[in-house]
Amino acid sequence: MKKIVLLFVSCMVSLTSMADEGMWFLMHLKRLNEADMQKKGLKLTAEEIYSINNSSLKDAIVQFNGGCTAEIVSGQGLVMTNHHCGYDAIAELSTPEHDYLTNGFWAKSLSEELKPRSLSVRFFVRMDDVTKRILDLVNDNMPEKERQKIIQQEIAKIERENSENGKYIVNVKSFYSGNEYYYFVYQDYEDVRLVGTPPNSIGKFGGDTDNWEWPRHTGDFSVFRVYADKDGNPASYSVDNVPLKPKYHLPISIKGFKEGDFSMILGYPGRTNRWMPAAGIDQNVHYAYPAWVEASKVGMDAMKKHMDKDQAVNINYASQYSRIANYWKNRQGMIDALSQHKTAATKRKQEKKFQKWANKKANKDKYGEVINTISSYYTATNEKARHDNYLTGTLRSATFAALPYSLGNPLQQYAEANEAKRKELLPRFEAALADTYEKLYLPLEIDVLTDELNLYGAKAGNIAPYIQQLAQQNNGKFDGLVKEAFAKSIFGSKEKLEAFLTNPSANVVSEDPLFKISEALMDKYRERSPDLEQLEGNFQAAYRKYIAGFLEMNPKTKYYPDANSTLRLTYGTIRALPKDPRNDAKINNYTTLQGTIAKYKPNDPEFNIPKKLIDLYEKKDYGRYADKNGYMPVNFLSDQDITGGNSGSPVLNGNGELIGLAFDGNIEAMAGDVIFDPKLQRTISVDIRYVLFVIDKFAEAKNIINELTIVE
Structure with a gap:
C-alpha cells in the first residue's frame, strides 16, 4: 500500500496524457504543470496562481452558492458569474411588477443593490495531503463499514484541527475512491447582493433549444457583490456591512485572442466519473x-x-x-x-x-x-x-413529493410538545410556512405530482408499497386521487397549516393523505437492506482496489483525480470546431452579434432580442469592445477539460487576465464526464468583450465599468 500511495503523490496527472485533459490540483502545479503551461504560453509562475502566504490568482476564484464558480473582478468585491448561476437569486428577487428575469436589473449605486435571502460565496484558503495519516489507520482486511467508521472519525479530527475554532470551513475529501485524502480550508461570505443582470433575452438567449449546442450566442453572465463587516470578515447581512476588499481581483483583457492562443480555467468542477x-x-x-x-x-x-x-x-x-x-x-x-x-x-x-x-x-x-x-x-x-431515477425524478419535479414529509415530522413533535414549548416554536413555524408557500402555485403542484406518480407507478417497477396500493385501488391512475388528497390535506395550503398550529394533533399529521404519499416515497428513497449494504460494501472495496491496481499496473502513466467540487485548474488553447454553415464567423471558434441577430424571432420566448440591442447592432455602436476586425464577439470555444460546477469559471489568457466566462460544453462530447475526447471536447464561453459591451452600451451601467481593471 505504501508503494501505491507514493505513486499517487508523485503522479496525479492525466489519464491519457493528452495535453488538454486534466483537472489539476493547484498545490501540484509547480511540479506537474508549470513547465508545460509556460511552453504553451503561460506568462505566470505556479506561485502566482497558488500561494498560501501571498496574494495569487486563487484568491479571486470563489465557489458561487455551492454549485457554480465566480470570480472577483474589482477591489470592491464585485463578482462575475453566469446568468444561469445567478438565476435562483434573480428569480427570487423578481415579481410581476419588477420582473428582473425578463427585463434585467442594473444597480447604479451601492444602495440600489439587492439582497437575496440566501446567497454565499466560498473562498479557497489552502489544501494539504492527509493520505498517510488516514490510511495508516485502516487495512484491506477490515469490513467496509468498520473501515469507513474509522476514516470518518479521523476526518472529523482533521476538520476540527484546521478550522481555527470555527473561523474556517474545513472539508476532507476522498480521491481515487478512497486511495487518497486531502483537506481543503475555506472561508464563506454570506452577504452577497445582486448588482446587475441582463434580461433573459440576452442572458438566456437560445433557451433549451441552444443549450449544450454550438454555435451559441448567449450573454450568460450576471454581476454580484460580496459584503463584509468593517474589518473585512464574513458577516450576516447588515446595512452596516461594506464591500469586501479582496486579496486579489482579476484584470480584464479586451485585446482579444486567436486560434491556438493559450488559455486556462480555474473553477469548481462538480463531478466526473473517468x-x-x-x-x-x-x-x-x-x-x-x-x-x-x-x-x-x-x-x-x-x-x-x-x-x-x-x-x-x-x-x-x-x-x-x-x-x-x-x-x-x-x-x-x-x-x-x-x-x-x-x-x-x-x-x-x-x-x-x-x-x-x-x-x-x-x-x-x-x-x-x-x-x-x-x-x-x-x-x-x-x-x-x-426505479431510483424515476423516484428521484418525482422528488426533483414535484414539491409535494417530499414537502409534507419534511414538514410533517417537526409538526408531529410540535403537536406532542407542552404549551410553553409550542409557544416558543410557533413563530419559527409561521415564518417557515410563509417562506415555503409564498411562491407555490397549487394547481401546478397538483398536476406535477399527479403526472409523476402516474409515471412512477407505471414504469418504476419495485415501487413504494403504499403507492402500489393506491395504484391498484385506482386502476393505476392518480389523477383524481391527488386532487382529492390536496383538498383534504393540511398541507394543501398555508392557511390550513396555520389552523393546524392553533389546534395541533400528531394523529392528524400521520393520517394526512399527502403526508402518507410523501412518507411512502421518502421511506422508499431511504430504503436500505442488509443485503444491499453488503453488496455496496463489496463493490466499494473492489472499486478502490481496481483503481489502485490500475495505477500499479501503469506506473509510468500520469494521473489526475476525478472532479468532486474542489478547486482545479485546466488549461489548453482557443480551439475551433470544423466549419459550420450556421456560423457566420470566419473561424468556427467564435460567434458574433450578427449571428445573434440572424436567430432573432420576435416575441419568441427563446430567440427574442431587446430592441436596444438591435439598434446598437445596426449602428455598429460597439464602443471599445469590438474585435480589431470590426465585429462584436459573443461566444468562443476552447479545449479545456471542464464539467458541471465550472459554470461561471474565468477563462484566463497567459497573463492571467480575464477573457471570458465558461458556461457550457458541446453536446458532441457529452460523454466527457466519463471519458475525455481530445478531438471533440470544447468549452463554450461568453467573451468578456460582449459582457462589457452589454454592461456599458446596452445597460449604460458605467458605474460597474469604472470599477474594473481593464487592459486594452
Whole structure:
C-alpha cells in the first residue's frame, strides 16, 4: 500500500496524457504543470496562481452558492458569474411588477443593490495531503463499514484541527475512491447582493433549444457583490456591512485572442466519473438515464402549461424548471454520446488488460476478483437504478413529493410538545410556512405530482408499497386521487397549516393523505437492506482496489483525480470546431452579434432580442469592445477539460487576465464526464468583450465599468 500511495503523490496527472485533459490540483502545479503551461504560453509562475502566504490568482476564484464558480473582478468585491448561476437569486428577487428575469436589473449605486435571502460565496484558503495519516489507520482486511467508521472519525479530527475554532470551513475529501485524502480550508461570505443582470433575452438567449449546442450566442453572465463587516470578515447581512476588499481581483483583457492562443480555467468542477467501469456505463445508458430523462420531461411538461399562462407562475418556477431542463438535455446527450462513441466497449478493453495483469500470480490474491465483483454489483442493481431515477425524478419535479414529509415530522413533535414549548416554536413555524408557500402555485403542484406518480407507478417497477396500493385501488391512475388528497390535506395550503398550529394533533399529521404519499416515497428513497449494504460494501472495496491496481499496473502513466467540487485548474488553447454553415464567423471558434441577430424571432420566448440591442447592432455602436476586425464577439470555444460546477469559471489568457466566462460544453462530447475526447471536447464561453459591451452600451451601467481593471 505504501508503494501505491507514493505513486499517487508523485503522479496525479492525466489519464491519457493528452495535453488538454486534466483537472489539476493547484498545490501540484509547480511540479506537474508549470513547465508545460509556460511552453504553451503561460506568462505566470505556479506561485502566482497558488500561494498560501501571498496574494495569487486563487484568491479571486470563489465557489458561487455551492454549485457554480465566480470570480472577483474589482477591489470592491464585485463578482462575475453566469446568468444561469445567478438565476435562483434573480428569480427570487423578481415579481410581476419588477420582473428582473425578463427585463434585467442594473444597480447604479451601492444602495440600489439587492439582497437575496440566501446567497454565499466560498473562498479557497489552502489544501494539504492527509493520505498517510488516514490510511495508516485502516487495512484491506477490515469490513467496509468498520473501515469507513474509522476514516470518518479521523476526518472529523482533521476538520476540527484546521478550522481555527470555527473561523474556517474545513472539508476532507476522498480521491481515487478512497486511495487518497486531502483537506481543503475555506472561508464563506454570506452577504452577497445582486448588482446587475441582463434580461433573459440576452442572458438566456437560445433557451433549451441552444443549450449544450454550438454555435451559441448567449450573454450568460450576471454581476454580484460580496459584503463584509468593517474589518473585512464574513458577516450576516447588515446595512452596516461594506464591500469586501479582496486579496486579489482579476484584470480584464479586451485585446482579444486567436486560434491556438493559450488559455486556462480555474473553477469548481462538480463531478466526473473517468474511472467508471463498462458495466456502470451500461447501467446509466440502459437503465438510469432513460428513467431520469422521462421523469424530467413529465415534470417539465406539467409545469410549463401553467407557466405559459401566468407570468407570476412563470417567474416563481423559472429557476426550478431551468435546472430540470438543463439536466434533462444533459442526460439525453449522455445516452447518445456514450452509445455513439461505444464508450463501454472502450472501457471493456481497458478492463480486459487489467484482468490479464490482475490474474498474474503476484497480483491474483489482491486483484483477481475485482472486475467480477464490480460487474456483479451492476447486474444486481440495474433495475434498482431504473426505479431510483424515476423516484428521484418525482422528488426533483414535484414539491409535494417530499414537502409534507419534511414538514410533517417537526409538526408531529410540535403537536406532542407542552404549551410553553409550542409557544416558543410557533413563530419559527409561521415564518417557515410563509417562506415555503409564498411562491407555490397549487394547481401546478397538483398536476406535477399527479403526472409523476402516474409515471412512477407505471414504469418504476419495485415501487413504494403504499403507492402500489393506491395504484391498484385506482386502476393505476392518480389523477383524481391527488386532487382529492390536496383538498383534504393540511398541507394543501398555508392557511390550513396555520389552523393546524392553533389546534395541533400528531394523529392528524400521520393520517394526512399527502403526508402518507410523501412518507411512502421518502421511506422508499431511504430504503436500505442488509443485503444491499453488503453488496455496496463489496463493490466499494473492489472499486478502490481496481483503481489502485490500475495505477500499479501503469506506473509510468500520469494521473489526475476525478472532479468532486474542489478547486482545479485546466488549461489548453482557443480551439475551433470544423466549419459550420450556421456560423457566420470566419473561424468556427467564435460567434458574433450578427449571428445573434440572424436567430432573432420576435416575441419568441427563446430567440427574442431587446430592441436596444438591435439598434446598437445596426449602428455598429460597439464602443471599445469590438474585435480589431470590426465585429462584436459573443461566444468562443476552447479545449479545456471542464464539467458541471465550472459554470461561471474565468477563462484566463497567459497573463492571467480575464477573457471570458465558461458556461457550457458541446453536446458532441457529452460523454466527457466519463471519458475525455481530445478531438471533440470544447468549452463554450461568453467573451468578456460582449459582457462589457452589454454592461456599458446596452445597460449604460458605467458605474460597474469604472470599477474594473481593464487592459486594452
